[in-house]
Amino acid sequence: SQQGEEDPQALSIQEGENATMNCSYKTSINNLQWYRQNSGRGLVHLILIRSNEREKHSGRLRVTLDTSKKSSSLLITASRAADTASYFCATSYSGGYNKLIFGAGTRLAVHP
Amino acid sequence: EPEVTQTPSHQVTQMGQEVILRCVPISNHLYFYWYRQILGQKVEFLVSFYNNEISEKSEIFDDQFSVERPDGSNFTLKIRSTKLEDSAMYFCASGRQDSGGSGNTIYFGEGSWLTVV
Numbered sequence: 001s002q003q004g005e006e007d008p009q010a011l012s013i014q015e016g017e018n019a020t021m022n023c024s025y026k027t028s029i030n031n032l033q034w035y036r037q038n039s040g041r042g043l044v045h046l047i048l049i050r051s052n053e054r055e056k057h058s059g060r061l062r063v064t065l066d067t068s069k070k071s072s073s074l075l076i077t078a079s080r081a082a083d084t085a086s087y088f089c090a091t092s093y094s095g096g097y098n099k100l101i102f103g104a105g106t107r108l109a110v111h112p
Numbered sequence: 113e114p115e116v117t118q119t120p121s122h123q124v125t126q127m128g129q130e131v132i133l134r135c136v137p138i139s140n141h142l143y144f145y146w147y148r149q150i151l152g153q154k155v156e157f158l159v160s161f162y163n164n165e166i167s168e169k170s171e172i173f174d175d176q177f178s179v180e181r182p183d184g185s186n187f188t189l190k191i192r193s194t195k196l197e198d199s200a201m202y203f204c205a206s207g208r209q210d211s212g213g214s215g216n217t218i219y220f221g222e223g224s225w226l227t228v229v
Contacts, residue, residue, distance in 0.1 A: 030215040042222035043155065043203060050215070088155065092215040098143055098207050099168055100218055102155040 006089055006103045014111050019076040021106040023089030024069075030092045032065060032072050033100065037086045046074070046087075079110045114138045116221035118204050124227045125194055133189045133224045135204030143207040144187045145218065146179065148172070148200040155203065161187065194228045201225050 006023050013019055023032070031050045035043040049056045049065045049072065056063050062075040076083055086107050090100035117136045125131050137144050146158040159169040161179055176198075178190045187206075191198055201223040208216045 033218065035220070040201075040225075043205075043220040045217055045219060048215075048217050090155075090218075092218075098215045098218060099145070099157055099160050100147075100205075101157065102147075104154045 006087070006106045008106060009104065010107045010109070012109045012111065013079055015079060015081055017079055017110075019079050019083070019108055019110070021074045021087050021089075021108070023072045023074070023103055025072075025089075025091045025101075025103075026070065027093060029067075030098075032063075033090045033092070034061075034063060034072075034074050035088045035090060035102075037088065037105070039085075043088070076108075079108075081110050081112050084108060084110045114219075116204055116206055116219050118202075118221035118224050120224055121222065122225040122227070124229060127196060127228055128193050131191045131194055131198075131226060133191075133202050133204075133226070135187045135189070135221060136185050137187055137204065137206030138219055139185070141206035141208050141219075143218075144179075144181070145205040145207075146189045147203040147205060147220075149203065149223075150200045158189075158202075191226075194226075196228050199226060199228045 029051055031048050033048045034046040037043050047058050047063045049063050060077045065072045086105045088102050088105040090102045092098050119134045144161040147155050149155045157170050159173045160167045176192045180188045203220050203223045205218050205220045207218045
């Protein structure tokens with residue numbers, strides 16, 4: 001299985017703190033994408049990082065990729081209550097028609 | 113910003129009935145997908161569609177499921193005879209042509225909640 005697995009499963013922090021979520025996968029990938037899902041809603045794309053990239057930034061988000069360890073991390077800096085959601089990593093591998101394999105997700109709760 | 117749109121947002125159906133979920137992918141995209149998420153579980157791949165045919169499907173996508181792109185804009189998922197365990201959120205997604213071999217962003221719709229009773 002090529003599934004990505006996130007840890008922690010759940011994370012509870014105070015507003016203003018940073019949140020770090022990790023993702024591991026098993027096989028070689030083309031890219032890894034992070035998504036956010038508010039309860040009962042759709043998947044919102046956050047960042048795509050390609051296999052030849054090591055770090056990407058988007059606003060308060062920072063994603064790293066370590067292909068030697070087959071792992072990625074998503075850092076949300078200066079978190080806000082509105083960041084409360086589930087965060088998923090999804091991996092895409094060569095020959096998979098860009099099919100994404102999702103991990104189980106991290107439930108982030110940011111308290112005011 | 114272009115988006116993937118799905119209808120209906122919620123459907124309740126009797127077991128054994130046929131259901132069609134509809135999607136309008138982003139207009140210049142060429143890869144189309146259906147995923148599902150059973151309540152509280154992870155998002156699971158069902159099927160990918162490229163060049164007017166199924167390019168890949170999962171074990172979940174059995175003979176009860178079919179997909180169609182009946183015209184240039186719609187992409188549908190049909191479940192022929194629904195079962196209780198088909199209750200889930202179904203997501204449509206689309207992506208552009210992969211020009212560099214490293215894949216492109218896949219955009220998801222808001223989902224269609226299917227409840228089978």
